[in-house]
Amino acid sequence: MNLTLIRYFMAVAETGSFTRGAERANVTQPTLSAGIKRLEESLGASLFERGRAAQLTPAGARFLPRARLLLQEWTAARRELRQQGKSTRQRLRLGYVSGLPQARLAALLGSFAAAHPDTALETLEAPAATLNRRLDLGRIDAAILPLSDDADDMALSLFRQRYLLAVPTQHPLAHRSTARIVDLQDQPFVIRPQAEIMPAAERLFAALNVRPRIVGRAESDQGLLALVGAGIGIAILPHWLADGSVATLALPELRDSHRIGLVWRKSGEAASQPFRDFAAGHGWDGAARHPVIGH
Template sequence: MNISQIRYFMAVVETGNFTKAAERANITQPSLSAGIKRLEEDLGAALFERGRGAALTPAGARFLPRARVMLQEWTAARRELRQARPARQRLRLGHMPGLPLRGLSSLLGGFAASQPDVALETLEAPPATLRRRLELGRLDAALLLLPDSAGDTALPLFRQRYRLVVPARHPLAHRASVRIAELHDQAFVIHPDAAVMPMSEQLFAQHNARPRIVGKAESDAALLALVEAGLGIAIVPHWLSHSEAVASLSLPELKLYHRIGLLWQGEPGPALSLLTAYAAGHTWSMAETPIGH
């Protein structure tokens, strides 16, 4: 006996018809009839007079009040247990564009699967927007470049280094490294708002190297696409430099790297504490350099 069979029985009693009862239960009439038959077998008594439509037998009439109680108890039990469930905790997480997609999706997907009671809401936006939303309390945390002053309100996750990428058939493609001075008058494509730009511009100025800017992009991924198309060369995060369509070179003078991790304000709430604990043990792909390595 199961609760569906009790529902089938009550549907027949209340509609007075097996066909209408099947429609109410949203099943076929043969399935409903089979369910009633199994219920009768479990009870050891016929509940309906065969050949007389939905007329109850004496045994069916005696079973009717008990069936009502069973359904009422089932409904009450479900309501009570659902009300006893803890409310889902809301976690609003921002992340900046250009993060390693495989590592990001693994982090967010793995956390969501491990914490079904946390309602995760995500927002991709420029770092300045994310920091502003953190200040206004519109985000609980953000995944972005960490300032040196973050202190106890940040969790570093990995280091982002930078590489020079050139088209596969570029004259420099066979090199393992290149000096800044050698890049004078080279055709460059740039992401003007990239975090690496201030340091790279300073290095080029120090070495009297003036690259020719032939293209601009609004993301590092778009920048890589321009290099793959042969338009120019570019400086990109190292995890983007593994494309088969480009060659990757180190820039010895560019010793810059950025820490990427979670940033929040004040004391983390329960949901954020769960995320930081999960993120601290998250394994990023080999394209990133975990903090501490």
């Protein structure tokens, strides 16, 4: 059965005119008339009374609801099959916090995408609070962010992020391997206000009555590194960021570090499972076979 011919029939039946039917079907009237004739020959019955108005014959009237049903069934079948075709590609909406090693994170995501071509990966970089809120609302399936001490079984620990003091290479502290918080009194400081280490650092500075001078703020740790390298100030940075452009010192009094891990929502377990297995299967250190996060 030719569905185009059935559409021609429906166009004429619903408009009551071969002329208006041709306009609706977006074909010329001779094309439509020839198509109706072919349909009638196929069915072995005349469907229209040829006259000033295209009136349905008794056979045409009986065929009309069946023709309408055929088109409806075809539309429903096509929609269902198209949706099934789309659903074969799993979507993973993954968030991650600022302050992760970007090149290594990108390498991890790239290798995952290459290994799972049937997964449509969507990523979002945002503060931890935003990611947790989106997880709660079901707007992302999983996120890489600092884990709380009471992280439940819906979390996978990946690595521990430590922090160092970064100073310009010509700074008086640059020749030392460690520094004390009191050494930072009145020192020019550059900060990332949203950095996960900031609350612990502020509490420690306040407890020791040390007040560094804030001379710059940046949106990223890479921005802080650039400011330190330019001699603008000193900063507390993740251990993995040191690249030789600045001198780094340990801050033994700042014992705070963060477990970085993958968390997911229960309703997103199926979507996140392949990535969880992939991330857990990597060595999260500098000797990893694949370039991934952490040292």
